[in-house]
Amino acid sequence: SQTIHQWPATLVQPVGSPLSLECTVEGTSNPNLYWYRQAAGRGLQLLFYSVGIGQISSEVPQNLSASRPQDRQFILSSKKLLLSDSGFYLCAWNTGTGLYEQYFGPGTRLTVT
Amino acid sequence: AQKVTQAQTEISVVEKEDVTLDCVYETRDTTYYLFWYKQPPSGELVFLIRRNSFDEQNEISGRYSWNFQKSTSSFNFTITASQVVDSAVYFCALRRSGSARQLTFGSGTQLTVLP
Numbered sequence: 374s375q376t377i378h379q380w381p382a383t384l385v386q387p388v389g390s391p392l393s394l395e396c397t398v399e400g401t402s403n404p405n406l407y408w409y410r411q412a413a414g415r416g417l418q419l420l421f422y423s424v425g426i427g428q429i430s431s432e433v434p435q436n437l438s439a440s441r442p443q444d445r446q447f448i449l450s451s452k453k454l455l456l457s458d459s460g461f462y463l464c465a466w467n468t469g470t471g472l473y474e475q476y477f478g479p480g481t482r483l484t485v486t
Numbered sequence: 487a488q489k490v491t492q493a494q495t496e497i498s499v500v501e502k503e504d505v506t507l508d509c510v511y512e513t514r515d516t517t518y519y520l521f522w523y524k525q526p527p528s529g530e531l532v533f534l535i536r537r538n539s540f541d542e543q544n545e546i547s548g549r550y551s552w553n554f555q556k557s558t559s560s561f562n563f564t565i566t567a568s569q570v571v572d573s574a575v576y577f578c579a580l581r582r583s584g585s586a587r588q589l590t591f592g593s594g595t596q597l598t599v600l601p
Contacts, residue, residue: 415575415593415594416591417577424586461529477530477533478530
């Protein structure tokens with residue numbers, strides 16, 4: 374069966390510091406991968422998605438970037454965090470064919486101070 | 487452009503009451519997919535159901551049921567005999583066309599079931 378991992382679970386970082394959040398998926402090959410942010414405890418905003426290694430699409434221009442160095446690894450980064458980057462970051466996956474629903478990881482709660 | 491509207495921001499019911507969460511969508515696609523997710527206080531989104539646009543049969547799973555109506559572009563979710571463990575934020579989502587399969591989410595409905 375497939376499993377998706379995210380780490381760290383929680384993170385407190387000062388403004389201006391770098392960020393690296395990691396997401397890995399087990400039990401599947403060539404998944405589509407997604408990064409979402411949930412601010413203010415409610416709506417989900419799609420930040421980035423990837424349909425293959427090295428292929429990154431951005432939904433919203435911002436202070437963040439994403440990379441996919443391996444088939445089942447998706448990384449969210451920032452060189453300098455802003456207060457507005459605080460939120461709950463969720464990684465998700467689905468298959469390129471067949472399954473249409475996305476499956477989500479446990480999330481990372483980021484607080485920028 | 488695609489859009490999902492969940493007009494109910496918060497709903498509060500007493501345990502054992504039935505409750506319906508509304509979802510209205512907009513899309514120009516002739517084939518599309520709709521979803522419901524549950525987000526308990528722990529934060530992880532849990533997939534509940536997928537509905538294809540070409541299948542208008544309503545679905546029941548235990549205390550959960552879904553009413554899909556293309557004529558009104560709605561995909562409503564009913565919980566029968568609600569329980570405290572049903573307290574969560576519920577999201578409706580619409581899959582965009584294209585191979586990347588992105589989802590457009592509604593803003594969510596916070597359901598609180600009181601004992």
